[in-house]
Amino acid sequence: MIIKKPSDIKPSEITPESVYLNRRDFIKNGTKLIAGSAGIASSFTAMAQEGDALKARAPAAMRRTPPAAWWAAKFSNIKPAPDSEPYFTSEPLTPYEDVTIYNNFYEFGMNKADPATRSGEFKTEPWTVEITGEVAKPGKYDLEDLMKPMDLQERIYRLRCVEAWSMVIPWIGFPLADLIKQFEPTSKAKFVEFETIVDADSMPGINSRFAIVSWPYREGLRIDEATNPLTFIAVGLYGSYLPAQNGAPWRLVVPWKYGFKSIKSIVKINFRETQPNTTWNDLQANEYGFYANVNPEVHHPRWRQDMERRLPQTLLSRRVIETQMFNGYGEHVAHMYDGMDLSRYY
Amino acid sequence: MVRLVKPSIFFMALIPFIWLLLKVFQNDLGPDPAQALSIETGEWALRFLLLTLAITPFRQIFRMAEIARLRRMIGLFAFFYASIHFLSWMAFILGFRWLAIAEELVERPYITVGFLAYVILFLLGVTSTNSMVRRLGKNWKRLHKFVYAASILAIVHLLWILRTDVTEAVIYGVLLVILLGYRIIRKLKLNFA
Numbered sequence: 001m002i003i004k005k006p007s008d009i010k011p012s013e014i015t016p017e018s019v020y021l022n023r024r025d026f027i028k029n030g031t032k033l034i035a036g037s038a039g040i041a042s043s044f045t046a047m048a049q050e051g052d053a054l055k056a057r058a059p060a061a062m063r064r065t066p067p068a069a070w071w072a073a074k075f076s077n078i079k080p081a082p083d084s085e086p087y088f089t090s091e092p093l094t095p096y097e098d099v100t101i102y103n104n105f106y107e108f109g110m111n112k113a114d115p116a117t118r119s120g121e122f123k124t125e126p127w128t129v130e131i132t133g134e135v136a137k138p139g140k141y142d143l144e145d146l147m148k149p150m151d152l153q154e155r156i157y158r159l160r161c162v163e164a165w166s167m168v169i170p171w172i173g174f175p176l177a178d179l180i181k182q183f184e185p186t187s188k189a190k191f192v193e194f195e196t197i198v199d200a201d202s203m204p205g206i207n208s209r210f211a212i213v214s215w216p217y218r219e220g221l222r223i224d225e226a227t228n229p230l231t232f233i234a235v236g237l238y239g240s241y242l243p244a245q246n247g248a249p250w251r252l253v254v255p256w257k258y259g260f261k262s263i264k265s266i267v268k269i270n271f272r273e274t275q276p277n278t279t280w281n282d283l284q285a286n287e288y289g290f291y292a293n294v295n296p297e298v299h300h301p302r303w304r305q306d307m308e309r310r311l312p313q314t315l316l317s318r319r320v321i322e323t324q325m326f327n328g329y330g331e332h333v334a335h336m337y338d339g340m341d342l343s344r345y346y
Numbered sequence: 347m348v349r350l351v352k353p354s355i356f357f358m359a360l361i362p363f364i365w366l367l368l369k370v371f372q373n374d375l376g377p378d379p380a381q382a383l384s385i386e387t388g389e390w391a392l393r394f395l396l397l398t399l400a401i402t403p404f405r406q407i408f409r410m411a412e413i414a415r416l417r418r419m420i421g422l423f424a425f426f427y428a429s430i431h432f433l434s435w436m437a438f439i440l441g442f443r444w445l446a447i448a449e450e451l452v453e454r455p456y457i458t459v460g461f462l463a464y465v466i467l468f469l470l471g472v473t474s475t476n477s478m479v480r481r482l483g484k485n486w487k488r489l490h491k492f493v494y495a496a497s498i499l500a501i502v503h504l505l506w507i508l509r510t511d512v513t514e515a516v517i518y519g520v521l522l523v524i525l526l527g528y529r530i531i532r533k534l535k536l537n538f539a
Contacts (some may be wrong), residue, residue, distance in 0.1 A: 098377035112378070164439070165378055210513075302507070304440070304450060312377035313438060315370050320441025 053080040054154055055088070056170035058096050058238035066241055067125040067249065070144050075236065078172055079153040086230060086255075086332050087155045091310075094167035096238045098312045103245045104161070105264055106213055107196065107203040114205065115245035121202035124249035124265075133193075133271035136184035143249055146182070147235070150174040154239070155232055155253075160294045160327045162258035164303040167311050171253055172236030177227040185223070185271050192226040193276035194219045194252060195268035213279055219263035220276035220290070221254065224336050230255055230329060256329040258292045289346035293337070294327035298346045352416060359423045362390050363430070380438030387431035392504065392518055394424035395467075395497050399525040406532070418474055421493070425471040428464050456506035463499035466492045497522055 058064070066072040081088045105115035108122075127143040152172055160166045180192070196217040200206040206215055225231060232253040235242055242248040247264025254261050260280050270276070280288035287301055296306035310319040326333050337345075366386055369375050375382040398421040405413050440446050451461050470490055472478070479486050501522055504515045 094377070102377045112376070112381075301454075302456075304446065304454075307441065307443065307446065309378065309380055309438065312373075313379055314373050315379070318380075318438055318441055320438070320443070 054078060054170075054239045055081045055156060056093055056096075056154075056238050058240040062096060062100075062240075064241045064243065068144075071241055074147060074152060075172070075239075075241070077152065078239065079151065081154040081156050081170065086329055087157075089156050089158060089168060089328075091158070091168045093156070093170060094311055099167060099169055099237060100243050100245060102167075102311065104163075104259065105205075105245055105247070106211065107198070107205045107215070107217065107265075108245065109205040109208065110210060116243070118204050119202070119244035122199070122244040122248070123202065124244070127249050127267075129266065130268045131183050131270075132268070134186045134189035134273065135271050136186065137182070146179065149182070150178060152235070157232070157253060157255040158327050159253075159255065159259055159262070160308060160323065162260060162288070162292070162300060162303065162305075164305065164308050164323075165311050166308045166321075166323075170238055171232060171234040172239060173232050173234040173250070173253070175229055176231045176233050176252065177229065179233055180227060183269075183271070188273045189271035190223055191272050191275055192221050192223060193268075193270040193272060194263045194266050195270075196263055197265045197267040212283065214282075216268075217263060217279045218276065219252065219261055219278050221261070222275075222336075223271075225254070225333075228333060228336065230332055256294055256326040256333045258288075258294060260288065261292050291337075291342075291345050293333075293342065293346070294323060294325070295342055295346065296323040296325060298343050352419065355416060356419060359394070359420070362386070363427070380434065383434040383438065384431055387427050387434060388504070389514075391424050391427035391431055391467075392497075392500050394420055394427060395493075395500060396518065396521050396525065398424055398493065399497060399522070403525065403528045422471060422474060425467045428467050432461075432464050456503055459499050459506065460503035463496045463503060466496035466499070470496075494526060497526075 066075070101116045102112045103115040104112070105119075108115040108118045129141050129143060129146060131138050131141060152174060154170055154172055156168065156170045158166055159169055196215075197203075198206060198215045205211060221231070232255075233250055234247070234253045235250045237243075237246060242251065244265075247262075247266075250266060251264040252262045252266065275290060278288075278290055280292075281290050294305075299305050306323050307320055308323045310321050313319055324330070366375075366383065370379060370383070373379075398417060401413055401417040401420065405411060436442055436447055440450065450457050452458065470493060473482060473486065473489060482489065501515065501519050504518065505512065508515055
């Protein structure tokens with residue numbers, strides 16, 4: 001049998017649903033408890049929770065310690081998600097434990113639980129990002145410096161994987177457009193290219209003999225897509241720091257595109273005049289396009305794309321739902337593709 | 347001996363099913379049970395299919411006539427696991443949307459191939475009773491030779507889905523080649539002897 005159980009999560013650590021559902025009350029009442037139990041970082045956490053209106057928080061037992069003190073400071077002030085689309089959806093959230101155990105991050109392994117169970121050695125501090133290409137301010141930056149001018153906000157987005165499953169995730173982060181501004185792109189910057197870190201020592205999937213990807217993982221966006229207000233850089237989820245399996249320390253979130261566009265653990269951003277090569281497109285161009293907009297009318301050779309399984313599924317609640325054009329974000333993004341044949345540019 | 351062996355094999359063959367059932371009811375298959383369920387049941391169907399095909403060579407090589415009496419039961423377990431495989435695909439992946447199911451069966455080659463294998467197993471399953479064996483006479487043997495086609499289709503189905511790690515499919519494929527090759531060689535020997 002090949003079903004693996006994530007061995008590093010004890011049953012005792014998993015939050016019962018009743019507790020999870022009452023999390024806001026729990027947070028209100030538990031502020032003192034948390035502040036008392038988690039050391040220096042917790043004072044920031046406690047501060048954040050005074051009058052805190054975040055829509056979702058990680059279950060207390062699963063809350064993460066900050067990778068460094070500056071992270072805790074940064075997370076002490078997060079603007080809650082609004083109450084209306086598109087930065088919010090009222091659909092039920094996918095529970096934290098599901099969001100953090102079911103991941104495609106082949107650098108850690110091919111199985112869905114591998115990124116969670118095999119990423120213990122992964123370090124995100126310090127984190128250097130290289131900015132290159134058509135910008136006035138190229139260079140190597142510390143993530144801490146890049147994030148200094150950024151105000152964190154919460155956004156609740158649908159995530160639709162090309163494998164026909166989907167989740168609803170409360171991210172913490174900032175618009176990619178705000179980051180891009182810092183580097184002052186030139187008029188030649190028509191595309192943005194991203195690269196994931198390659199660290200064979202801490203990412204056991206890198207040297208796997210089954211690896212089909214030639215690392216680093218690459219993704220790209222057109223500059224108008226990259227600066228669309230919906231395009232987001234996430235540094236956390238459920239009010240807490242991003243776990244390695246979800247793309248720590250920071251990752252892209254492009255909610256109207258299939259999940260593989262939302263590249264994780266970014267170390268390189270390159271601004272260029274021509275369309276970049278992207279990992280899945282290079283591997284199987286007939287299966288994975290550069291645009292990869294969620295589109296129920298264009299089926300993937302392996303997966304039907306007009307419906308999706310909203311995770312978590314259970315035997316009694318299978319939650320197979322219709323997939324929406326642009327994953328439901330058409331009103332805000334469709335104009336970018338006016339006049340394009342989307343069955344050709346899939 | 348078969349009288350004792352048969353029921354114990356019956357219960358052993360049910361273990362994967364019971365184990366899966368427990369996991370399903372404890373919500374222990376993770377957030378995406380569809381994937382886990384279809385992979386597990388598909389693999390068990392294939393394993394039992396290969397096991398069925400191994401009975402005759404085993405009987406001939408080791409001259410154990412009595413194990414032929416296990417063949418039907420093991421074959422039916424292949425059908426049983428294939429049925430859950432097919433059912434969980436319809437339920438969890440496609441939410442019982444019949445139009446979508448019909449489209450998938452026709453338009454997606456790896457699914458068509460898997461479905462054909464299932465149709466064969468279904469026909470073999472429903473004609474496996476003693477009365478059907480009697481009623482079909484010579485045709486029964488002809489019909490049940492289609493188990494070879496079903497096993498080849500099942501391997502093709504598996505190889506077609508895989509994106510990366512093909513190790514397991516290759517192992518099953520090699521086993522099938524051995525099991526079918528044995529029959530071909532034996533037949534040739536008998537013809538020329």
